[in-house]
Amino acid sequence: MQSLSNIESLLYFSPEILLVIFAAAVVLLDLVVKDRNSSAVAHLSLAGCICVFAAVLITHFSFGDKGPISLFLGMIQLDAFSSFFKVLLLLATAATILFSLRSEELDARLKGEYYALLLAITLGMFLMASSTNLLMIFISLETVSLTSYILAGFLTHNPRSSEAAFKYITYGAVASGTMLFGLSLLFGMVGSGDVGQISVRLTELLASGEVAPLAVLIAITFVLAGVGYKIASVPFHMWSPDVYEGAPIPITAFLSVASKSAGFALFIRFFYSGFGNPELMQAVDWTFMLAIVSALTMTVGNLAALPQQNVKRLLAYSSIAHGGYLLMGGVLLTSEGIGAILFYLVVYLFMNLGAFYVVVLIANEEGSEMIEGYRGLASRAPLVAWAMAIFLFSLTGIPPFAGFFGKWLLFAAVLEQGYYWLALVGLLNSVVSLYYYARIVKAMFLEDPGEETTQVSFSTGTFALLSVFVIPTILIGFLNIFYTFSNISVSVIPMQ
């Protein structure tokens, strides 16, 4: 693998550099623009996303797809895997900016900071997806965490939002601390921060008996605390319902999709390249623990979602459950399992962001996030109601929607490894999840709107944005290209 020095790396680092430039430009523009209702700042950030998107594609196709390149003396790595996540994260960021533009709950006075922070968090997530060094992993994780605390508490007039930020920061501090301790244990054992080195050295040390398997298991468990917190897996999920409920809806959407994706990127790279070595896995059986965490995560998420009345909170629990499904793919550390995770993340991005977009629209219209607000939506705004139904059924995993194909890949990978009990738990969980998703559908379609039967009309832009999510949700499963891409990006993760 090609390893580049700091100066040489800068060229390959252009997407991240561009993100920083645009974040700064957003802050500056905000100082210049006097009109508080102007959306110039948002549009500049959106332009930033597009430029960065182009930069990601250019760096990938001119350098990245020729094989992995190690940048900044082994700190981060440019490869198909990181490019995949960068594209995914940018889509989520762009969608969040568009949601924020349309959301009426955000405070106009703080717009500049808001968008600058969004770009900053994207930068952190980019780094999460490409870090190959323990130190870098921790720094990228903290960049994302610190920024998310502020964004979650952005509704300064809303005590729930402040509560969300406070809970988030408390849990986050504990999780990062635990993770840091785990990382230091690893560093102590191996004497190197490089993830690839860890795999090699640990295997040697375990074989020669210099390191006890239990010590490695403890270190892994501690690191998992940090990662598990980012992807909201049991038992580190407690923050997420409160944060999701309290945060502004676009941020909730962003956290549930982007934060989770970045968490999985980090998880896959760290565990796959650091601990995916078969010999190491034989000595330290840490995947079984992960299987249990996965089963618990989806079960807890789904059962807790059942009685929810607030759609945002319901989707928060559902997103915990989806983290559990995704973890199933991580249990295996086979290329099928990881391919399935990548595919599912793409699907999840569209269907979950779509669902949150509808929540934004309804919150604007009704001023409420409760299920009652959705009552009779089918007769008031049929297109929006049908779109929401498609997102929800896709989240349940019912064909012909994309969510089914995603789940199908995950379950096939799990069954391939003989984890029948885990697949069964996952599938029964899908049945449970139908019940709460269908409650929203029921409110929209089966219940009468009451006296209020006025048609709600939305702008063409709204429908255009909605179709950006609906069409992939219907079609992704039928397109071969996505299966291919998730397989390619797996093939470039270094196993050593």
Add this chain to the structure above:
Amino acid sequence: MLLSLMIFVPLLGMIAVLLLPRESEELVKRVTLLFTLIPLALAVALFISYDRSTAGTQYVVNVPWIQAFNIQYHIGIDGLSVTLLLLTALLGPICVIASWRNIEKGIKAYMALFLLLETGMLGFFAALDLFLFYVFFELTLLPMYFLIGIWGGPRREYAAIKFFLYTLFGSVLMLVAMIAVYLNSGAPGARTFDIPTLITLAATAGHALNDLNFQIWVFLGFFIGFAVKVPIFPFHTWLPDAHVEAPTAISVILAGILLKMGTYGLVRVNMAMFPLGLDFFCNGIGFWGNSLALLGFINIVYGSFCALAQTDFKKLVAYSSIGHMGFVILGLSARNDSGITGAILQMFNHGVISAMLFLLVGVLYDRAHHREINGFGGLGTKMPIYTGITTLAFMASLGLPGLSGFVGEALSLLGAYDKFKLLTILSTIGIVVGAAYFLWTLQRVFLGTLNPKYEELPEINGREILTLVPLGILTIALGVWPNFAIDMFRESVTNLIGVLQIN
């Protein structure tokens, strides 16, 4: 091509309907009728041109779909599927006509969903790739949920979600079994979902699929998935609820087609693909060897007795469906020529007869706005034509010789008697009870003195007769000349028995 066209014409119809303006209700109905008549014409064409002398699948289309997993768009028909396709295509326009006046709100969405449902059903009966088969199977779920949930009766929300949850529970178990079959079908890269290939592989000695233990488990997975749909006791409790709440036309589809999807799946997958597993449940030692026949017996007797206890007309017909589907299970468990032929015939006949019964219940409900059997009386004098058609349907359903219901049930019992003497003898109780509840209902509703409340009840109208006549003709025709249908699938049954006897 013809077959693909038939499957996707309703889907095109759905798009066409969605593009029509909401106000032009009459146009929506006509367009829907047109788009259900095209599949019917195509199904008749297939039925006529189908080569009866061979068991092989015909009109095969096989193109790659998701190459990463060797999933193909593979469709084709054999004698069994062509029969059920005809039934589906026939009930399509009948249901549209039956819904002409009864659906008051959202006719556009109703028709669009109905067309989507029809695509799912047609595709299911034609699919020859297990993955495709599953996708079509699930495709019927969503429209059905909405059709019951939006246009149903007072407890529609409960009935719709119960139907949905039960079926989804069954189908996730089926999904596990399906993936297990796929993973065991070969080395990575050589795996397949292709049903004919899988049938061959499962019969190849030494192949991973040809393992008794494996087949028992996947048999169970698929079986539960289909059993919920049939429905087989103890997975049947969604059916009465769904039927009672569903609008007439949807009840017709539910009883006429959706239940057959379960038994069709049993034949297509459980029997043909897992003969060893089937052998264990039909011919094994002790309890398990009788289990499938026992379930058939329970369905027959339990369903009939439940029907006897009902005072709601529609619920009575719903429970009688459970009883009649028991004959299909019993016939299949016999695994011989007359048993399987009888079972398949019974599927078709029950589709026709139960469709008639539900249509008739709907006619009465539209006029009286209730379905309480004891609340009527003496309708025979007010509605002679209606009474005549109802009597025909009742007689066909209770198994009067000369009408179609008799042939299927008699053949099923005949086949089953070879293998399960005691259970077959006991199952005939169901026929006696069946006669009892139908005749008793006939007496309570149509005979005796006319309830003065219904002095002004109008006679069945032309539109309603139009929906019933084709079904009535089929009932009589198949009763007199069952070979008309049997000829279609004789070769396929012989072929299936050949597969079953490899062991």
